[in-house]
Amino acid sequence: xxxxxxxxxxxxxxxxxxxxxxxxxxxxxxxxxxxxxxxxxxxxxxxxxxxxxxxxxxxxxxxxxxxxxxxxxxxxxxxxxxxxxxxxxxxxxxxxxxxxxxxxxxxxxxxxxxxxxxxxxxxxxxxxxxxxxxxxxxxxxxxxxxxxxxxxxxxxxxxxxxxxxxxxxxxxxxxxxxxxxxxxxxxxxxxxxxxxxxxxxxxxxxxxxxxxxxxxx
Amino acid sequence: xxxxxxxxxxxxxxxxxxxxxxxxxxxxxxxxxxxxxxxxxxxxxxxxxxxxxxxxxxxxxxxxxxxxxxxxxxxxxxxxxxxxxxxxxxxxxxxxxxxxxxxxxxxxxxxxxxxxxxxxxxxxxxxxxxxxxxxxxxxxxxxxxxxxxxxxxxxxxxxxxxxxxxxxxxxxxxxxxxxxxxxxxxxxxxxxxxxxxxxxxxxxxxxxxxxxxxxxxxxxxxxxxxxxxxxxxxxxxxxxxxxxxxxxxxxxxxxxxxxxxxxxxxxxxxxxxxxxxxxxxxxxxxxxxxxxxxxxxxxxxxxxxxxxxxxxxxxxxxxxxxxxxxxxxxxxxxxxxxxxxxxxxxxxxxxxxxxxxxxxxxxxxxxxxxxxxxxxxxxxxxxxxxxxxxxxxxxxxxxxxxxxxxxxxxxxxxxxxxxxxxxxxxxxxxxxxxxxxxxxxxxxxxxxxxxxxxxxxxxxxxxxxxxxxxxxxxx
Numbered sequence: 001x002x003x004x005x006x007x008x009x010x011x012x013x014x015x016x017x018x019x020x021x022x023x024x025x026x027x028x029x030x031x032x033x034x035x036x037x038x039x040x041x042x043x044x045x046x047x048x049x050x051x052x053x054x055x056x057x058x059x060x061x062x063x064x065x066x067x068x069x070x071x072x073x074x075x076x077x078x079x080x081x082x083x084x085x086x087x088x089x090x091x092x093x094x095x096x097x098x099x100x101x102x103x104x105x106x107x108x109x110x111x112x113x114x115x116x117x118x119x120x121x122x123x124x125x126x127x128x129x130x131x132x133x134x135x136x137x138x139x140x141x142x143x144x145x146x147x148x149x150x151x152x153x154x155x156x157x158x159x160x161x162x163x164x165x166x167x168x169x170x171x172x173x174x175x176x177x178x179x180x181x182x183x184x185x186x187x188x189x190x191x192x193x194x195x196x197x198x199x200x201x202x203x204x205x206x207x208x209x210x211x212x213x214x215x216x217x
Numbered sequence: 218x219x220x221x222x223x224x225x226x227x228x229x230x231x232x233x234x235x236x237x238x239x240x241x242x243x244x245x246x247x248x249x250x251x252x253x254x255x256x257x258x259x260x261x262x263x264x265x266x267x268x269x270x271x272x273x274x275x276x277x278x279x280x281x282x283x284x285x286x287x288x289x290x291x292x293x294x295x296x297x298x299x300x301x302x303x304x305x306x307x308x309x310x311x312x313x314x315x316x317x318x319x320x321x322x323x324x325x326x327x328x329x330x331x332x333x334x335x336x337x338x339x340x341x342x343x344x345x346x347x348x349x350x351x352x353x354x355x356x357x358x359x360x361x362x363x364x365x366x367x368x369x370x371x372x373x374x375x376x377x378x379x380x381x382x383x384x385x386x387x388x389x390x391x392x393x394x395x396x397x398x399x400x401x402x403x404x405x406x407x408x409x410x411x412x413x414x415x416x417x418x419x420x421x422x423x424x425x426x427x428x429x430x431x432x433x434x435x436x437x438x439x440x441x442x443x444x445x446x447x448x449x450x451x452x453x454x455x456x457x458x459x460x461x462x463x464x465x466x467x468x469x470x471x472x473x474x475x476x477x478x479x480x481x482x483x484x485x486x487x488x489x490x491x492x493x494x495x496x497x498x499x500x501x502x503x504x505x506x507x508x509x510x511x512x513x514x515x516x517x518x519x520x521x522x523x524x525x526x527x528x529x530x531x532x533x534x535x536x537x538x539x540x541x542x543x544x545x546x547x548x549x550x551x552x553x554x555x556x557x558x559x560x561x562x563x564x565x566x567x568x569x570x571x572x573x574x575x576x577x578x579x580x581x582x583x584x585x586x587x588x589x590x591x592x593x594x595x596x597x598x599x600x601x602x603x604x605x606x607x608x609x610x611x612x613x614x615x616x617x618x619x620x621x622x623x624x625x626x627x628x629x630x631x632x633x634x635x636x637x638x639x640x641x642x643x644x645x646x647x648x649x650x651x652x653x654x655x656x657x658x659x660x661x662x663x664x665x666x667x668x669x670x671x672x673x674x675x676x677x678x679x680x681x682x683x684x685x686x687x688x689x690x691x692x
Contacts, residue, residue: 161377
């Protein structure tokens with residue numbers, strides 16, 4: 001029997017590696033869309049979440065809508081709007097990034113192994129994926145210069161945090177509040193950043209955050 | 218209904234967006250007055266929370282709420298005069314965001330649920346970003362971008378911290394509602410490893426928002442680029458709200474018996490912040506950035522005092538109140554200087570004492586206050602913190618603390634002297650007006666007043682705040 005949860009997690013890991021290696025913004029946005037859908041599907045296939053209430057189902061639908069459609073759609077719009085035909089200009093090269101991503105998987109494996117003692121069991125791959133996604137998101141934010149790639153990195157960081165949340169917390173007390181928090185964060189963060197991106201484009205004819213260097217000491 | 222305290226400004230802020238400018242200004246003042254009234258009613262205990270599982274009045278929260286509400290009233294008065302004399306683009310957005318900023322900050326002070334607190338802090342970022350960007354210059358854009366991006370990452374890490382705290386409860390199979398009050402009640406049974414991890418992430422996350430070094434990098438940019446009333450609000454009120462998040466988790470750690478661990482982290486971050494601020498203030502060409510770094514330093518002082526505990530904890534809470542009063546007054550005075558000289562650079566200013574005598578008095582007195590001279594409250598609070606460190610026998614960190622205070626004083630004194638007395642062109646762009654001079658005076662006088670006579674209710678609330686952490690006025 002196929003373990004669906006693990007299959008999805010592998011797809012997420014793959015999407016992380018792909019995004020680290022991808023040099024076309026449109027492709028990056030599409031990968032984020034896939035990752036968003038996969039991330040919001042994960043809780044459905046976990047054992048402790050199997051008995052879903054109708055309220056829970058609606059929540060998952062909203063998650064998929066927001067993470068899989070709305071935000072990638074906004075990003076797609078932003079990419080079109082600022083008309084970046086050029087490829088991402090990395091501070092750290094693509095192959096090096098990919099290598100760093102693989103390294104991150106190893107580190108996450110190590111961390112998960114260390115933490116195993118005090119974890120509710122059966123989540124090894126979930127936690128590995130979560131930490132990798134989180135770390136790769138931070139890495140993407142730091143190693144790319146385009147404002148829009150940094151937003152994508154932030155999105156990945158968010159996905160990672162959501163996965164950590166689903167991996168670690170039992171859903172008895174706090175389910176709705178926790179998920180509401182992430183939704184608010186993702187949604188509004190990208191919206192605001194999208195608006196700012198739009199204005200950065202007007203102000204600089206480019207969306208390179210390297211140009212944002214006037215204020216410093 | 219306790220929730221009115223934050224619902225009122227948010228709703229009024231929402232409507233002010235669509236109203237004509239003059240009506241919006243009226244709403245700003247009315248909302249500030251009503252908010253202060255509601256806050257006082259909250260203090261008297263006449264308001265009960267409608268959703269007690271999410272909102273409740275805690276002594277530390279009420280203290281921050283009162284400070285926020287009080288300085289907002291004066292900032293609102295100043296802002297109206299300020300908007301009258303500068304051509305601000307999209308004034309309705311400014312007024313609306315100011316009110317919603319007040320609302321979200323009040324929500325943070327009243328939140329009892331970690332996630333609700335987190336949502337409120339996140340919301341403060343969102344509604345204050347337009348305030349920084351209101352001038353639409355390239356610099357403002359850069360400041361806003363850094364503010365939103367850095368604070369978003371910080372806030373995301375804080376959420377992770379909240380998850381870990383929840384996990385500390387789940388692992389031990391404790392079935393209690395997830396509120397700070399009930400967590401404190403079961404603190405002893407929580408899993409210490411995850412609680413420690415949670416504290417570190419909360420510390421980094423909310424510490425970003427609070428402006429602790431090395432996560433402070435957004436703060437000087439945002440505070441210098443925002444219009445002065447917004448800077449005053451950012452510095453005097455927002456930083457306290459972020460501190461509240463750290464303080465609540467620190468309380469939880471203390472009750473769980475991990476107080477030494479979290480105290481040392483607080484002391485470390487506090488000293489690093491003070492040192493970084495001291496270094497950057499020394500050769501600062503921009504006086505609003507100087508004030509912003511001074512905020513970083515003062516947040517460091519507060520974190521340090523809370524970390525030391527005992528009588529220093531009383532000092533830290535006192536410092537929080539007086540820093541808010543004096544720093545917002547200083548930012549308002551700096552706004553007058555900026556209007557008068559039309560530049561943020563120290564070199565373009567001078568001779569403040571003769572050109573703008575009234576602003577000079579408030580600016581210089583504010584500088585004296587923030588540097589820790591009597592009769593202002595920071596003198597007492599810093600003295601108490603040093604005494605606390607002395608009592609605790611932590612001479613090493615105390616020496617660094619005093620060294621940093623001197624460093625900051627030296628840097629700030631050079632700038633303030635230059636602005637006040639150096640010769641400069643006699644050109645004045647905008648005269649000083651009564652309503653832009655009175656609010657800074659009022660805030661400074663409040664700080665002096667609180668030193669001479671502290672109302673019993675405030676004194677009791679401070680003692681209630683620190684009692685949980687084993688702090689007291691008598692050491």
